[in-house]
Amino acid sequence: MEDSACAYVQLNLAGINSEQLCRCPGGLSCPLDWDPLDGRTVSHGNDQYKYCGRAPRLARCLRDQVVYSTAVKLSLLTGIKLENTARLHCSCPPTHIFYRNQTSHQQYDNGVTAIDVSTLCKRVRIYLTRTRCVKER
Incomplete structure (x- = not known):
């Protein structure tokens, strides 16, 4: 870890x-x-x-690269987190955001659930209109 x-x-x-x-x-x-x-x-x-x-010293993220990932194992019987891992894979520029890419769940017979989430580094463009900001995806 x-x-x-x-x-x-x-x-x-x-x-x-x-x-x-x-x-x-x-x-x-x-x-x-x-x-x-x-x-x-x-x-x-x-x-x-x-x-x-x-x-860690992180390299700059490439376009739509996974910047952050988490892996959690949770006991549904006790509600206790058994494992919680969070990793940054690259450095996301200030003009970009962390954008949730994928979430997967796996249920085991012993009452443990595993949840894995990956997050992308995505550029955000903001266009100003008269009354509000609109984000481009």
Whole structure:
């Protein structure tokens, strides 16, 4: 899980929200603070992805490349997350957004559900009209 983000931090109208995705090995702590300069953060807009150690150096995303993927295993019997992996694969430019591409679910006989989500890096063009913004897909 070394290349997996350990937390997600978001700045929004309600303030700063954070979600720890996994525990760091060897007693290391996962940063949950908004800090783009801590060396353990990959930022995209108002979102930060935190790492147990140094944040990875990511190549710039190519057109419609998968930028982010998550894999979650959840026990339906207990409601507990058994596994939660979040990976950034490339750096999405500021003029692009994370756009959900594909979600797959798999149900196992032991009551475990696996959910995998991939997210694309997509360019957004915004055209201003008299009264509103319209996004082009």
